[in-house]
Every structure is written in structure tokens, then in C-alpha cells.
Amino acid sequence: xxxxxxxxxxxxxxxxxxxxxxxxxxxxxxxxxxxxxxxxxxxxxxxxxxxxxxxxxxxxxxxxxxxxxxxxxxxxxxxxxxxxxxxxxxxxxxxxxxxxxxxxxxxxxxxxxxxxxxxxxxxxxxxxxxxxxxxxxxxxxxxxxxxxxxxxxxxxxxxxxxxxxxxxxxxxxxxxxxxxxxxxxxxxxxxxxxxxxxxxxxxxxxxxxxxxxxxxxxxxxxxxxxxxxxxxxxxxxxxxxxxxxxxxxxxxxxxxxxxxxxxxxxxxxxxxxxxxxxxxxxxxxxxxxxxxxxxxxxxxxxxxxxxxxxxxxxxxxxxxxxxxxxxxxxxxxxxxxxxxxxxxxxxxxxxxxxxxxxxxxxxxxxxxxxxxxxxxxxxxxxxxxxxxxxxxxxxxxxxxxxxxxxxx
Numbered sequence: 001x002x003x004x005x006x007x008x009x010x011x012x013x014x015x016x017x018x019x020x021x022x023x024x025x026x027x028x029x030x031x032x033x034x035x036x037x038x039x040x041x042x043x044x045x046x047x048x049x050x051x052x053x054x055x056x057x058x059x060x061x062x063x064x065x066x067x068x069x070x071x072x073x074x075x076x077x078x079x080x081x082x083x084x085x086x087x088x089x090x091x092x093x094x095x096x097x098x099x100x101x102x103x104x105x106x107x108x109x110x111x112x113x114x115x116x117x118x119x120x121x122x123x124x125x126x127x128x129x130x131x132x133x134x135x136x137x138x139x140x141x142x143x144x145x146x147x148x149x150x151x152x153x154x155x156x157x158x159x160x161x162x163x164x165x166x167x168x169x170x171x172x173x174x175x176x177x178x179x180x181x182x183x184x185x186x187x188x189x190x191x192x193x194x195x196x197x198x199x200x201x202x203x204x205x206x207x208x209x210x211x212x213x214x215x216x217x218x219x220x221x222x223x224x225x226x227x228x229x230x231x232x233x234x235x236x237x238x239x240x241x242x243x244x245x246x247x248x249x250x251x252x253x254x255x256x257x258x259x260x261x262x263x264x265x266x267x268x269x270x271x272x273x274x275x276x277x278x279x280x281x282x283x284x285x286x287x288x289x290x291x292x293x294x295x296x297x298x299x300x301x302x303x304x305x306x307x308x309x310x311x312x313x314x315x316x317x318x319x320x321x322x323x324x325x326x327x328x329x330x331x332x333x334x335x336x337x338x339x340x341x342x343x344x345x346x347x348x349x350x351x352x353x354x355x356x357x358x359x360x361x362x363x364x365x366x367x368x369x370x371x372x373x374x375x376x377x378x379x380x381x382x383x384x385x386x387x388x389x390x391x392x393x394x395x396x397x398x399x400x401x402x403x404x405x406x407x408x
Contacts, residue, residue: 001032001033001095001405002032002033002034002035002092002093002094002095003027003032003094003095003401004034004035004036004037004087004088004093004095005020005023005024005035005036005099006036006037006084006096006098006099006101006105006109007036007038007098007099007101008039008100008101008102008103008104008105009038009039009043010036010038010039010041010044010047010053011041011043011044011045013043015320015321016099016125016126017100018321019099019217019218020099020100022218022220022390023218023390023393023394023397026391027394027397027398030394035049035087035091036049037053037083037087037109038050038053038054039054039056039057039104039105040054040056049087049091052084052086053083054077054079054080054083055079057073070169071169071172074169074170075106075172075173075176075177076108076176077105077106077108077109078108080109081108081109081111081112084109084112088112093118094118094119094401095118095120095121095401095404095405096113096118096119097121097397097401098110098122098123099123099125100123102128102134107177107183107187110184111183113187114186114187119189119190119404119407120187120188120189121188121189121190121191121400121404122184122188122192123191123192123194124191124193124194124202124212124318127147127201127316129184129191129202130147130201130202130205130206131143131146131147131154131205132155132159132173133146133154133160133170135244135315137243137315138158138162139158141314142314143157148204148205148206151171151178152171152175154167154171154174155167155171184206185206185207185208185211188211189211189404190211190400190404191207191211191213192212192213192215192400193213194214194215194216194318194319194340195216195319195339195343196340197316197318197340198318198339199212199214213400215396215397215400216343216387216388217318217319217320217324217388217393218389218390218393219325219390221389223325223328224328224382224385224386224389225329225330225382227330228330228331228375228378229303229304229329229330229378230374231374231378232305232306233305234262234263234264234305234306234307235262235264235306235307235308235310235366236264236265236266236302236308237263237265237266237310237311238266238294238299238302238303238309238322239266239311239320239322240267240268240269241265241267241268241269241270241272241275242269242270243271243314244313244314245269245271245313245314245315246312246336247265247312248275248278249312249357249359250310250312251263251275251278251279251282251288252278252282252359253312253362253366254284254287254288254366255282255284256359256360257363260287261307262288262289263287263288263289264288264302264306265288265290265291266292266293266299266302267291267292267293267294268293272290300329303325303326303331304331306331307369308331308333308334308351308352308366309322309323309326309331309333309334310333310334310335310366311326311333311334311335311336311341312334312335312336312354312356312362313336313338313341314336314338314356314357315338315339316338316339317340317341318339318340319341319344320341323335323344323345324344324385324388326381327350327384328382328385330381331378331381332350332351332352332369332374332377332378332381333345333350333352333381334351334352334354334366335351335352335353335354336353336356336357336362337353337354337356341353344384344388346380346384348372348377349377349380350380350381350383350384352365352368352369353365
């Protein structure tokens with residue numbers, strides 16, 4: 001089968017890119033022919049298809065000329081549409097699988113596929129399909145009241161980066177895509193939701209439920225540990241340092257535990273300075289260590305030696321790879337009851353679930369780690385990871401691809 005994979009970044013950058021590249025590599029191993037459409041970037045993996053890629057757009061380094069072009073590029077990129085038409089005509093795919101295309105590519109490409117009667121799948125890795133603000137979270141809480149027909153509230157409340165200008169732009173984008181031209185529902189055959197939670201929210205606000213297939217995110221088969229790991233001597237958070245990740249709640253919970261236990265934080269992000277200030281204020285300098293961003297193999301060793309991995313997200317995590325990687329190492333996780341994470345963790349079986357934003361509840365769950373049969377929980381965590389093998393994901397995807405091609 002000839003499959004055209006589409007994503008704005010063509011390198012391992014975040015969860016969406018991991019999914020896009022992992023499944024592409026596995027599909028190629030199984031004999032499928034793949035082409036790629038993405039954005040030009042010096043970090044990209046080399047590809048013979050790069051001549052079709054759209055020009056780079058860096059929101060952090062825009063020239064005056066780029067700023068003038070920005071609304072057109074975000075809302076309906078004619079460059080992306082033109083180049084996408086060319087790759088479709090040259091490659092002649094049987095199916096198109098689009099991942100993260102917002103802003104840098106835009107959904108202008110979708111109508112190209114529709115005109116040529118090529119089935120299109122759109123992967124819902126974030127909440128952009130239902131809200132102008134892709135991660136829902138702003139001003140200290142999750143704003144479901146910005147979704148669907150109430151998108152204009154995003155503008156009034158500066159929901160996107162606390163900026164009226166940027167909130168206006170993403171609100172206009174949402175209005176055009178969903179109400180003026182209805183570009184997604186008209187041109188996408190199937191939406192893939194990584195979690196039941198995402199399916200529920202998408203069908204509530206913008207997409208017909210029967211057009212949504214649930215295919216979970218994955219863990220590579222060879223990355224599942226042969227055995228569960230014994231209890232280590234520190235708590236661990238790894239990932240992006242952002243306010244919606246709730247790391248400030250984790251630090252506050254640690255402050256309420258007087259056993260002198262340690263917390264290690266691996267990763268980087270825009271909220272690091274505020275976290276450092278909080279640690280100074282609470283006088284936890286000797287108990288919290290920032291490790292910085294770690295490469296895959298080094299991070300594995302850090303996870304192995306942890307007491308538990310804690311994911312205290314305030315925003316509704318979709319189906320995070322960080323959690324899948326944790327249980328695949330045979331390590332229990334303590335998670336907030338946000339988004340799709342409770343679909344992975346069964347409370348008091350393969351980990352603990354606490355109420356998002358509730359510091360006292362998080363503290364209690366952290367203390368409970370020392371009151372259970374640790375290795376029993378670790379073994380159950382490891383066993384539960386096997387449901388999410390990449391090999392199973394590929395079976396589910398190819399069945400979906402075949403179904404769409406046969407229907408064409």
C-alpha cells in the first residue's frame with residue numbers, strides 16, 4: 001500500500017512526531033511504500049521527499065514580512081496546498097494519514113485529497129479540532145467553555161498565550177475552518193483519537209462520533225522491560241516544564257512530606273524559573289534536583305532507579321508517551337485524574353490516581369507507595385504496558401487503511 005504521512009515536523013520533537021515517525025518506520029518494515037509531507041527544518045531527518053516540503057515558519061523568529069503573511073499561512077496556506085497537490089500527483093497514495101498539521105501547514109491540503117478521492121485520516125493528538133487553544137488550559141484552568149460554538153470566548157479571555165492578537169488569530173482560524181468552510185468534516189474520512197476521553201470530547205464539540213476511531217498511542221515492542229524494577233529512592237517527573245503540567249503541585253506535595261525524600265525533575269521548558277523560585281521559597285533546594293533534558297537511554301536508567309514516576313498534569317493529557325514509557329519499564333506511576341491517563345492506570349493496581357490540582361491528595365498517594373506490595377504493583381504496571389505494543393498499533397492502523405481503500 002502507498003501511504004502519505006503528513007506532519008509539520010519531520011524529526012523527533014514531541015509526542016506527535018514520535019507517533020508519526022515510529023509508525024512510519026514500522027510500516028516501511030512491513031513492505032508498505034511511504035512518502036512524507038512536512039515543513040522544511042534544519043533538524044529534519046533526511047528525506048527524498050523534502051523537495052515538496054513547505055517553507056519553514058518559526059513563530060519565535062518572525063521577520064516583518066513573515067508577520068504580514070502569518071494569517072494566510074495559518075488559516076489557509078496556498079503554498080502548502082500547491083506543494084501538497086504536487087506530491088499527491090507524483091506519489092499517487094492509496095491513503096493519506098495527517099497528524100499535526102495546524103498553523104505551519106494548515107488544513108488547506110485536505111481538499112486536495114478529497115478532489116482526487118483519496119481517503120484521509122486526521123490524528124487527534126491535541127484539542128485543536130475542538131478549541132482555538134490546542135491544549136485547552138489557560139489562566140489556571142481548563143476551558144471547555146471555549147469549545148465548539150463558544151470559540152469567541154477565547155478572544156475575550158486572551159486564551160492563547162495571554163495575547164489579544166494571538167487569541168484573535170486562532171479564534172478567526174477556528175471560525176473559518178469549522179463554520180465558514182467546514183474543512184475538517186467535509187474532507188476527513190476518519191479521525192483517530194488516542195483515548196476514549198479524546199473521542200468523547202471531539203464528538204461533543206465538533207466531530208460525528210461514528211467518524212472517530214480509537215487507536216491508543218504505543219510503546220515500541222523492544223522497549224518493554226523483561227522484568228519489573230525494584231523501588232528506588234527518589235520521586236521522578238520527566239517531560240516539559242510548563243504550568244499546565246502541574247509540577248508546582250508536586251513540589252508543594254513534597255514539601256508536606258517530612259521524610260526527607262528527594263525529587264528529580266528531568267526536562268526543560270518555559271516554567272523552569274517559576275519552579276526554581278518556588279523551590280527557594282519552600283527551602284527545598286537540597287531535596288529537588290533539576291537534571292535538564294535527558295537522552296533516551298540515560299532517561300531509562302533514571303526511571304529504573306526512581307521510587308515512582310509522577311505525572312501531576314492539570315490539563316487533560318491525551319494519552320501521554322511518558323506514562324507508557326514508565327509502565328513499560330515496570331515502574332508504578334502516580335497520575336492526576338486528567339484526560340486519558342486513567343484509561344492506562346487502574347488505581348491501586350498498576351499505580352495511583354489522585355485528584356488533579358489537589359496537593360493533599362497527591363501527598364497521600366505518594367506516601368501510599370511505602371504501604372503496598374511494591375513489586376506486585378510494579379509487575380502489574382509492566383504487564384499492562386503490553387496492551388500498547390507498536391505491533392498491535394500497526395495491525396489496527398493497517399486494518400483501518402485497508403477498510404478506507406476498499407470503500408473508495
